[in-house]
Structures are given as C-alpha cells and as structure tokens.
Amino acid sequence: MKRAKEQLIPEARRVGLVVQELSGEVLVYDRERNKAHCLNSTAARVWEYCDGKRSVEQIARAIEEEINAPVDEDVIWLGVEQLSKTHLLQESAKLPEHKAGLSRREVMKRIGLAAAVALPVVTSIIAPSAAQAANCLPSGSACTSSAQCCSGLCNVSTCA
Amino acid sequence: MMGASVSKSNLRRGKTETASKDEIESQLWDESMCFTSYGVRVGIRVNREGVLERILPHLPPGWKRSRSLNVDRMYSFVIGAKGQVGTLRRLNLVYADESQIASTPKLHQATDAFESDLQLFVAETAPRRVFVHAGVVALRGKAIVIPGRSFSGKTSLVAALVKAGATYYSDEYAVLDERGRVHHYARPLSIRGNGHLKKPKKHQVETLGGRSGVKPLPVGMVVVSKYEPGARWRPRKLSEGEGALELMANTVSARRQPEAMLEAIRGVVSLAPVLKGTRGEARQVVDFIFERFARS
Numbered sequence: 001m002k003r004a005k006e007q008l009i010p011e012a013r014r015v016g017l018v019v020q021e022l023s024g025e026v027l028v029y030d031r032e033r034n035k036a037h038c039l040n041s042t043a044a045r046v047w048e049y050c051d052g053k054r055s056v057e058q059i060a061r062a063i064e065e066e067i068n069a070p071v072d073e074d075v076i077w078l079g080v081e082q083l084s085k086t087h088l089l090q091e092s093a094k095l096p097e098h099k100a101g102l103s104r105r106e107v108m109k110r111i112g113l114a115a116a117v118a119l120p121v122v123t124s125i126i127a128p129s130a131a132q133a134a135n136c137l138p139s140g141s142a143c144t145s146s147a148q149c150c151s152g153l154c155n156v157s158t159c160a
Numbered sequence: 161m162m163g164a165s166v167s168k169s170n171l172r173r174g175k176t177e178t179a180s181k182d183e184i185e186s187q188l189w190d191e192s193m194c195f196t197s198y199g200v201r202v203g204i205r206v207n208r209e210g211v212l213e214r215i216l217p218h219l220p221p222g223w224k225r226s227r228s229l230n231v232d233r234m235y236s237f238v239i240g241a242k243g244q245v246g247t248l249r250r251l252n253l254v255y256a257d258e259s260q261i262a263s264t265p266k267l268h269q270a271t272d273a274f275e276s277d278l279q280l281f282v283a284e285t286a287p288r289r290v291f292v293h294a295g296v297v298a299l300r301g302k303a304i305v306i307p308g309r310s311f312s313g314k315t316s317l318v319a320a321l322v323k324a325g326a327t328y329y330s331d332e333y334a335v336l337d338e339r340g341r342v343h344h345y346a347r348p349l350s351i352r353g354n355g356h357l358k359k360p361k362k363h364q365v366e367t368l369g370g371r372s373g374v375k376p377l378p379v380g381m382v383v384v385s386k387y388e389p390g391a392r393w394r395p396r397k398l399s400e401g402e403g404a405l406e407l408m409a410n411t412v413s414a415r416r417q418p419e420a421m422l423e424a425i426r427g428v429v430s431l432a433p434v435l436k437g438t439r440g441e442a443r444q445v446v447d448f449i450f451e452r453f454a455r456s
Contacts, residue, residue, distance in 0.1 A: 020422035022429065025401035029418040036408050036418075038401035125405050127414035130284040133293050134412060135332070136310045138276050140262045140269025150310065158263055159273075 010059075010080050011052030011090040030087060034127045037086055043120035046079035047088060056080060063117070072111045078104065079120030086122050187238060194231055197223045198286040198335065202278065203231035208239040214267065218275035220282055221347050233257055233281055235274060239267070256281070283333055283412040289343065290336040290417070290424040293410040296329035296345075297321045298373050299453045302380025303342040305334045305428070307410040313387035313442070319349055319363075320442035322370035324450060329373050333412075338420065340427020342379060346372040379428045381452065382407065384436040385445060393444040395437035403434025 018029040026044040028037045039047055045066070049059040056076045064071045077099045084092045104119050136150035141159045143149050149159035191212040192205035197220040206212050215237070238253040252270040254262040254277075262273035283291035294307040295318035304321070308314040315331045322328045330345035337343065349368070350360035365372050384406045385393070398406065404425045408414055411421050439445050 018418045018422055020426050022400040022404065022426060025399060027401060027404055027422055027426070029422060031418065034415050036405060036414070038399075038405050040399070040401070123402065123405060125409050127418070128409060128411070129415060130280055130412050133309070133410055133414065134280045134283070135276065135293070138269065138272035140264030140266060141273035141276060142259075142261050142263065 007055050008080070008095070009052060009055055010050040010083070012047050012050040012083070013088055013090050017088075028088065029127070033087065035086070036125050036127050037088065038123045039088075040118060040121040040123075042075065042117045043079050043082060043122050045117075046076055046120055047083055050080070050083065050089060052090070067117065069117070071117055072107070074099070074107045074110065075117060075119060078107055082120060082122040086124055088122070187236075189236075194226045194228060195219065195223045196226045196228075197282045198289050200233075200282045200285050200287075201226060201228055201231045202282075203229075203234040204237070205234065206237040206239065208237075211237060211239055211267070215271055215274065218271050218278070220279055221345055232285060235278065237270065237274075279332065280412065284416055285413070286335075288337065290421050291412045292334040292336060292407055292425075293332070293412060294334040294407075295331045296334045296342055297326035298329055298377055299326050299380070299449070300456070301377060302432075302453070302456075303329060303334070303377040304449060305342065305379055305382045305407075305432075307334070307382065307384060307407055308386075309410065313385070313439075315349060315360075316387075317383075317385065317439075317442045317445060319368060320446050321449065322349075322365060322368050324446050326370070326449075327373040328365040328370050329377075336424040336428065337376065338423050338427070340379060340424050340431065341376040343376045344372065344374050346374075379432040380456070381432050381449065382428065382434040383445065383449070384434065385439045386437075387440075388438045389440065391438040391440045393437055393439040393448055395435035395448075398434040398436055400429040400434075403429045406434060406436065 016030065016032045020027040024041040026039040028039065045063050046059060049062050054062060057073055060071045060073045060076045077095060081095055083089050107119060137143055137148050137159050138150055139159050142157055143154035143159045146152055146154040148154060151160045153160040187207050189205040190207055190209045192203065193212065194201065194203045204215060234257055236255040240250040251263050251265055252267055253260060254270050254274050256277050261277045262270045264270050292307055293309055294305050295314040297304050297318055306314045306317055318331045328346055329342060331349045332347060333345045335343040335345050348362040348364050350362055382403060407425045407428065408421065414421055
C-alpha cells in the first residue's frame with residue numbers, strides 16, 4: 001500500500017493555463033480560477049518534470065542530473081504538494097501519509113541550509129477584476145456596496 | 161452631429177434607473193460624437209445642447225475624434241430626467257450602453273461618474289495596451305512605475321517626484337505595450353486634500369512646476385510602497401516573479417487578456433528592479449529614487 005502510494009506519478013496540468021518564463025522563475029495564469037502563480041526555480045523544475053511518466057523519486061534523480069548535485073526526495077514531495085494545492089497538476093496528488101503535511105521548516109531542518117536547491121515555493125494571487133483594479137467610484141455613480149465609493153457610502157444604489 | 165448616433169435609443173431599465181423605459185426610448189439626441197482612445201471606439205450622445213462641451217474635458221488623454229459610427233460602447237446622457245414620484249428634483253442620468261452608471265441632480269457628478277466608467281472601460285478593453293493602475297514619472301529617459309490602488313498614496317508620490325524635477329506621465333495608469341514600454345496617460349493629477357474622503361482636486365502638471373512626457377519609455381524602476389505615518393523607507397528588492405505578481409495585482413485587464421498582460425509585465429520585470437516597502441513622507445522615496453538614478 002505504502003509502496004503503491006509512493007509511486008505517485010504526478011502530471012502537470014497544461015490546459016487552461018497561460019505560462020510565461022522569467023529568468024529562473026515561471027509565471028502561470030490559471031484562466032479557470034483567475035489566479036496567477038509564481039513558481040520559484042525549484043517549483044518550476046518540479047512542475048516541468050511532472051510529465052505523467054516519472055515518479056517523485058525519478059523526478060528527484062532527473063533534477064540531480066540536471067544540476068549535478070544531490071536533491072532530497074522530500075524537496076520534490078514538498079513541490080508536488082504545493083503544485084497540487086494550487087491546481088497545477090492534472091489530478092490532486094494524494095501524498096503518502098508520512099509525507100502529507102510536510103512542512104518547509106521540517107524539510108529545511110532535515111536537509112540543512114546547505115541544500116543544493118532552494119525549497120520549492122509557489123506564490124499565488126487572485127487576479128483582480130477590472131473594477132477591483134480600478135479607482136473608487138465618484139459621487140453620483142451607481143453602486144452596489146459602500147466599498148466601491150470614494151466617499152465610502154453607497155446610499156440607495158448611488159455613491160454619496 | 162453623427163447621423164447614426166442621434167437615432168432613438170433602445171436603452172433598457174438599469175438596476176438603479178429612475179426614469180421609465182419609454183421616457184428614455186423617446187429621447188431625441190441633440191448632440192453626439194464618436195472618438196477613439198487607445199484603440200477603443202466610444203460614442204456619446206446628449207439630449208441637451210451645450211452639455212457635450214462640458215463632457216469633453218472628461219475624455220481620456222490623447223482621444224481623437226472619429227468618423228466611424230460603429231462604437232464599442234455608447235454613453236447616453238439624459239439631462240434633467242423626471243425624478244422619482246413625489247420629488248420635484250430633476251435627475252441627470254448617464255447610461256453606458258444599457259446600464260445606468262449615474263443618477264444625480266448635479267451635472268458635475270454625472271460627468272465624474274462618466275469619466276470614471278469610461279477610463280475603466282478603455283483600460284480594460286484597449287486592444288494593444290495593458291493598463292496597470294499606477295502612477296508614472298520619468299527620469300533620465302527611464303520610467304518609474306508606482307503601482308497601487310486608490311488611497312495607496314501614489315498620486316502624492318507622483319506629485320512629489322514631479323515637483324523634484326521628474327517628468328510626469330500619469331497618476332492613474334501605466335500603459336504598457338508588448339515590450340513593456342510605458343506610454344503616457346497624462347491627465348491632470350487628482351490630488352486629495354487632507355482627509356482622504358474629500359473629492360480630489362485636479363491639478364495641471366504645469367501648476368506643480370512640472371512637465372509631461374509623451375515618448376514611450378522603458379521602465380527603470382518599479383516602486384511598490386505603502387504609506388504608513390512615521391515609517392522609514394527601506395525597500396526590499398523582489399524577484400522578477402514576485403515583482404510581476406505585484407504588477408498583475410493592479411492590472412485592469414488581467415482576467416480579460418492574461419497573455420498580453422504576462423508578455424508586457426515580463427518586459428518590465430526583466431529590465432527593471434521592483435522595490436517594495438512601507439514609506440513615511442514622500443520625500444524619503446523621492447530622495448532615494450533621485451540618488452539611484454544619479455548613480456545609474
């Protein structure tokens with residue numbers, strides 16, 4: 001059972017996403033959820049190797065080969081968990097019990113600060129709607145909530 | 161007057177509408193015009209002569225009159241519409257296509273609401289530009305972009321930079337092209353007096369001793385600052401990705417055109433540092449920026 005779970009074969013989601021590579025990081029926009037994510041270099045590498053063919057262990061070995069330095073398997077588990085939580089994998093990855101809820105602090109403590117790769121980090125924001133990204137509404141504008149109005153008061157559907 | 165745009169409208173009742181549908185449908189339009197702004201085609205029609213002239217100062221910077229009768233949005237001003245039953249007030253109603261966006265007895269409030277809606281519409285639908293809610297000034301041929309929403313203090317920072325000698329580009333939007341260059345959006349600065357809920361006063365940049373720039377510029381620095389009384393400006397440099405998220409959080413068309421947004425923002429963060437921190441008085445940030453640019 002444990003063995004079967006550890007053979008998790010994560011596959012990156014590609015549909016409904018807009019991807020832009022930066023130097024070392026990757027920006028991903030999720031059209032379905034209107035969320036934008038920034039994957040640091042390690043998270044981006046893990047995501048790239050999530051091809052639906054490699055296990056977590058094999059991903060660790062592939063990255064080791066690429067950077068020519070040892071990579072702890074827990075670093076990959078941490079990355080897979082974050083990618084799964086942010087809906088960047090085809091199916092949500094169910095981690096084995098002893099890996100579930102793996103914290104960055106625990107992994108950092110175990111592998112030490114001298115690790116060859118940074119811990120994977122996925123930073124996310126909800127993309128604003130046009131109205132959210134805009135200025136507040138002036139007096140006399142139609143409104144549905146006081147938060148929309150520069151005056152802070154929406155009175156009878158009109159900004160005071 | 162544009163022939164097609166003076167025909168009777170088919171406006172329907174909006175959520176907050178107070179005039180009847182028939183009343184609006186029977187309007188005859190005395191004045192109308194079409195114009196383009198950043199590639200967006202807009203029409204305006206008014207039921208009273210002389211009012212259009214008072215609307216023109218509220219159009220976005222760089223608007224151009226157009227002969228095309230096809231518009232992406234039609235604004236209709238119904239001046240002096242009958243008020244609610246039992247009131248004697250005459251209301252000025254403004255519609256964006258079929259939605260009512262203002263209902264007020266004061267014409268200046270109607271034009272302010274129109275301006276606010278129009279600039280958001282242009283920002284969201286401009287075909288070849290990405291609008292980030294931000295102030296922009298230029299120094300030594302590079303743009304300094306200050307993203308932030310209402311009350312974040314960006315206009316006061318822009319005004320302080322202009323007074324110190326920077327060239328004014330915008331206090332509302334950083335208009336980005338696909339290469340990440342910034343185009344001007346130089347409307348008068350809207351500066352709020354003491355008490356942030358006061359109506360902002362418009363200032364021509366020349367009255368602050370500054371001048372406006374028109375040439376598109378590459379970005380030299382992005383400053384993400386939050387005003388906190390007494391805070392000391394000690395910014396942290398963000399990674400390219402973190403910086404991109406800060407800009408995206410203020411991008412008007414983020415949901416509508418994410419590809420264009422990512423492309424334009426990549427153009428910015430690949431060239432310019434993104435600095436983030438809390439600030440006290442604007443002077444600290446102004447000195448910091450001028451010092452940085454003097455060294456570059």
